Amino acid sequence: MLYLNPPSGKDSEPELLHTTLCAINSFGVSSSMATPILLGFLFLILVIYKIYCHLSPKQMQQIMQSQGIQGPNPKFLLGNLLDIKKITEKASKKQKSSATHNLEHRFFPYFVEWKKAYGKNFVYWVGCEAVLYVQDPELIQEISSSGSFNWGRPAFLKKDRFPLFGNGLIMAEDQDWLHQRRIIGQALTAEKVKLVFGSVMEASLPILNGWAVRIKKCGQGSIEIEVDGDLNKITGHVISKLLFGSDYKKGFEILDKLKVLQHTLFKATRIVGIPGSRFIPWAGNKKVWRLGKEADFLIMEIINARKGFADDLLGLLLQEVNHDKGLTTQDVVDECKTLLIAGQETTKLSLTWTLMLLALNPHWQDRVRAEVMEITNGAYPDINMLSQMKIMTMVLNESMRLYPPVSYTVRQAKRDIRVGNLEIPKGMSVLINILGMHEDLHLWGGPEDVYEFNPERFSNVEFSRKNSGYIPFGFGGRVCPGEKLARMEQKAILSMIVSRFSFTISPNYSHSPTSLLSIMPSNGLQLLFTLL
Numbered sequence: 237m238l239y240l241n242p243p244s245g246k247d248s249e250p251e252l253l254h255t256t257l258c259a260i261n262s263f264g265v266s267s268s269m270a271t272p273i274l275l276g277f278l279f280l281i282l283v284i285y286k287i288y289c290h291l292s293p294k295q296m297q298q299i300m301q302s303q304g305i306q307g308p309n310p311k312f313l314l315g316n317l318l319d320i321k322k323i324t325e326k327a328s329k330k331q332k333s334s335a336t337h338n339l340e341h342r343f344f345p346y347f348v349e350w351k352k353a354y355g356k357n358f359v360y361w362v363g364c365e366a367v368l369y370v371q372d373p374e375l376i377q378e379i380s381s382s383g384s385f386n387w388g389r390p391a392f393l394k395k396d397r398f399p400l401f402g403n404g405l406i407m408a409e410d411q412d413w414l415h416q417r418r419i420i421g422q423a424l425t426a427e428k429v430k431l432v433f434g435s436v437m438e439a440s441l442p443i444l445n446g447w448a449v450r451i452k453k454c455g456q457g458s459i460e461i462e463v464d465g466d467l468n469k470i471t472g473h474v475i476s477k478l479l480f481g482s483d484y485k486k487g488f489e490i491l492d493k494l495k496v497l498q499h500t501l502f503k504a505t506r507i508v509g510i511p512g513s514r515f516i517p518w519a520g521n522k523k524v525w526r527l528g529k530e531a532d533f534l535i536m537e538i539i540n541a542r543k544g545f546a547d548d549l550l551g552l553l554l555q556e557v558n559h560d561k562g563l564t565t566q567d568v569v570d571e572c573k574t575l576l577i578a579g580q581e582t583t584k585l586s587l588t589w590t591l592m593l594l595a596l597n598p599h600w601q602d603r604v605r606a607e608v609m610e611i612t613n614g615a616y617p618d619i620n621m622l623s624q625m626k627i628m629t630m631v632l633n634e635s636m637r638l639y640p641p642v643s644y645t646v647r648q649a650k651r652d653i654r655v656g657n658l659e660i661p662k663g664m665s666v667l668i669n670i671l672g673m674h675e676d677l678h679l680w681g682g683p684e685d686v687y688e689f690n691p692e693r694f695s696n697v698e699f700s701r702k703n704s705g706y707i708p709f710g711f712g713g714r715v716c717p718g719e720k721l722a723r724m725e726q727k728a729i730l731s732m733i734v735s736r737f738s739f740t741i742s743p744n745y746s747h748s749p750t751s752l753l754s755i756m757p758s759n760g761l762q763l764l765f766t767l768l
């Protein structure tokens with residue numbers, strides 16, 4: 237087992253619940269605060285909840301229990317939020333001084349504890365929202381084939397994340413979702429992705445040349461580079477060019493705004509899941525509204541300046557405006573925000589974590605380099621060479637197993653749905669813990685192996701294909717439409733890096749992954765680079 241520097245700061249809480257836990261903190265649910273005003277407020281919330289919920293928590297619990305699905309007992313109004321808070325605090329006190337790749341214990345210690353008590357599928361409560369936790373690959377297969385239109389996104393998440401995604405593809409449902417999915421699909425086919433290869437090279441070369449110049453200038457053989465920022469620039473350039481074509485530079489400003497918005501949304505002290513809370517004008521909410529509007533405004537500026545339909549993804553989306561049952565201009569704005577966030581951050585993070593893992597595992601770094609050199613003959617790769625890079629694929633797969641950029645996904649039953657032997661009642665949310673699946677001892681070879689970086693496990697192509705416990709790009713109808721693009725970018729950028737530089741971990745790097753919608757390093761990634 238390889239150990240990394242311990243985290244310097246406090247461990248972050250998982251974002252899904254972080255915000256809700258902050259809500260408890262900010263409410264200060266203690267007996268001393270139980271003033272008549274607070275009680276009146278809680279009563280009002282309860283009434284609103286009752287109106288919102290399809291079934292009462294008790295009814296949902298009974299339905300699930302009658303089917304053998306157990307779970308921790310929910311408390312009045314707060315569900316299991318206080319349990320989550322208690323378990324998280326206990327776990328962070330116990331945390332070992334050295335950090336490993338074991339992220340589930342770090343981000344979801346309460347899931348780990350509940351799995352031990354209730355098995356791989358159980359029900360827990362986020363306030364009044366019933367959530368079915370699923371970590372059984374067979375059940376996930378059943379959900380996959382139970383029809384995309386049966387599932388939506390939980391209303392409280394859609395509202396909470398509205399400034400970031402609006403009604404873009406991630407949040408869209410029913411016919412809107414299908415329509416948007418078709419348009420995005422057209423822009424991300426294998427053929428279209430080939431055309432993007434040029435912009436990956438165009439974005440990467442100046443940055444990598446800059447690294448080489450700095451190494452030569454310093455005269456010490458190696459220098460420290462903060463790679464996270466540079467990978468941001470490369471992946472931001474690629475997605476921005478895909479979306480906005482020749483207007484791509486304006487995309488950088490929008491991306492910067494969306495990142496601050498994302499950090500504010502997931503770090504700010506807010507209440508999630510309580511109706512009306514997003515309208516309360518406190519500082520976090522106000523900042524989120526302002527940034528959301530500013531991002532919209534910048535995208536509208538690009539749209540308004542357009543004459544005719546350009547040959548980019550924005551052009552494709554604009555062609556759908558004003559058609560019968562077509563998109564509105566606001567839908568196009570929302571789609572741009574969605575694609576910028578979904579397409580840039582995830583790809584960047586997968587590269588960041590892969591570089592960290594290769595820096596820690598020089599043997600695998602050498603193997604990837606040898607393969608790239610053999611295929612490219614020491615020159616830059618062309619698009620057709622990427623598919624020959626098998627060891628590179630194994631390394632990337634293993635990196636996304638240990639550090640999946642998206643750690644979980646949530647659906648909500650739009651009607652009563654039969655999934656295998658289970659009857660899932662309308663209104664119940666289902667959380668699929670991608671990280672938990674990727675660290676499942678039964679799927680990945682026991683406690684000795686599961687947290688190890690071992691790309692060899694992906695050498696058996698049949699195993700990887702069959703194993704539905706591996707879902708870094710999601711599953712079913714909502715599977716990531718950007719997978720081909722992401723995989724091309726990953727390979728192109730990595731092959732250029734390993735063929736020019738070797739790298740190790742800098743003593744200044746402290747291993748402190750945090751979860752803000754995606755799993756990211758809290759303090760960036762600092763590596764020591766040497767020219768080959």
Ligand code: HEM
Nearest residue numbers: 405406578579582583586642645708709710714716718722
């Ligand atoms: C390594 C890179 C990436 C990873 C690991 C990743 C992962 C995922 C996952 C797990 C989902 C499913 C989420 C869910 O079911 O809730 C998803 C959906 C999505 N991804 Fe990606 N993604 C990546 C790159 C990209 C890129 C490059 C784009 C766009 C150019 C993109 C656009 C989207 C969109 C629009 C959805 C929503 C699909 C829908 O709901 O129908 N992703 N992604």
